[in-house]
């Protein structure tokens with residue numbers, strides 16, 4: 001029932017194949033849009049995953065840096081309190097006395113209470129006097145030394161974190177330093193102090209270079225360190241308008257490498273996380289080592305810089321570069337950038353890549369199946385359509401003569417007669433019957449009779465005009481309706497047909513020929529003032545009977 005309904009709908013369209021094509025195109029577009037939608041959702045999840053992955057590393061690093069910076073600020077505050085109200089104890093007095101006796105030595109170390117404090121390491125007055133950045137002020141040096149002694153107790157308590165090893169130190173402009181990794185008492189102290197005050201982090205804390213007296217990060221290359229590169233966070237120590245020195249912590253790059261590797265790999269994320277300084281120089285990586293060749297070209301770095309410069313601290317974002325997906329995050333506690341690089345290859349091998357591949361394969365499979373079913377259904381519909389056309393033709397036409405059959409002919413003829421009546425046009429009917437057809441059947445057989453019928457129908461079709469319509473209304477009886485044709489004209493047409501039919505011999509089987517003839521009866525609407533087709537046909541049939549009576553092979557148009 002449902003199938004019939006579909007068939008009826010399809011049959012309304014002139015070309016059902018176009019309907020099938022349209023349906024399949026709609027289904028294809030629909031499935032493609034659905035797959036595309038899935039892909040968009042998947043992409044959103046992928047971006048969120050990349051962001052989360054970098055965010056987790058950035059948060060861990062930020063938390064660790066925050067802890068260290070808090071320590072640094074605590075040490076500065078401790079120094080400030082101590083400078084405001086220095087404590088005078090036997091130990092401090094001894095420290096100051098030792099200093100006064102050692103201050104001219106090239107290097108010195110005050111090792112007062114090594115179980116509880118760190119040693120103070122210093123250089124000579126001469127060394128200090130030779131450097132314009134340094135100043136051993138006689139009025140403040142003793143206060144500073146006793147404050148540094150207090151700091152040495154506190155700094156001794158600072159323990160090295162395993163997650164991100166770093167070194168804390170106080171480098172004084174008065175020619176001494178405290179460090180959480182103390183040296184032995186040897187000439188190395190001079191070189192160490194020199195290096196501390198010669199580094200950019202130190203000079204960058206002068207009042208001219210750091211007027212806002214804020215924490216600054218610097219990235220330096222240290223040939224004497226095994227790891228080479230160091231990043232340093234430094235804050236100045238000022239009291240009563242005097243710049244005393246710098247409190248700083250530095251991280252060997254190796255410790256950052258290890259930290260990034262652990263933080264990134266613990267989460268089992270794909271891709272590589274890199275730490276860049278504020279000039280977009282790579283510092284550390286979660287990979288085994290920093291890439292030998294730069295990861296980004298100059299224009300790509302400029303593109304990253306332009307996006308990042310506008311962003312606030314802690315902000316993050318992402319961008320696509322050739323086949324790589326880049327996620328970046330600004331750290332809250334470091335003036336630099338974390339960048340995660342996810343290559344296409346890593347992406348394909350990862351979870352999202354596998355889902356994308358499955359999604360693509362499913363889409364391809366569904367498209368292939370859709371295509372196959374489109375071919376099959378198109379073929380079926382094409383067969384159904386041609387079958388329907390054949391059935392429709394057979395319902396209206398006589399297969400032997402290819403003229404209208406009786407039912408269809410009566411329908412068409414009645415319609416034509418009504419049209420002629422409405423337009424006041426003449427309308428004529430010719431009734432034709434083959435003469436002595438039974439004898440042909442009897443003599444040559446039924447199939448030869450069929451051949452004669454087909455031949456007579458062809459003669460008939462060739463003889464009448466374009467607007468005339470003919471049909472086979474009985475065994476060997478034919479009828480022709482002639483719109484806009486008078487009785488005289490119709491009689492002429494009938495005569496023409498008669499002559500044509502009778503003019504040629506027809507070759508039948510076994511080489512025998514036969515000349516056939518037909519009799520005609522003609523009637524017209526005007527003479528009876530009647531447009532009813534069935535009555536006009538019976539008048540014509542009556543005249544046909546008369547033609548037979550009068551000797552056959554003739555046209556009769558009168559009663």
Ligand SMILES: Nc1nc2c(ncn2[C@@H]2O[C@H](COP(=O)(O)OP(=O)(O)OP(=O)(O)O)[C@@H](O)[C@H]2O)c(=O)[nH]1
Nearest residue numbers: 433434435436437438439441446447449450475476
């Ligand atoms: N071969 C063939 N014969 C048919 C067909 N339809 C009807 N006939 C035959 O046509 C013959 C008609 O014969 P009749 O009605 O006696 O008329 P007739 O022999 O033509 O003689 P008149 O009409 O008096 O000239 C019959 O023998 C039918 O069997 C057909 O489709 N094929």
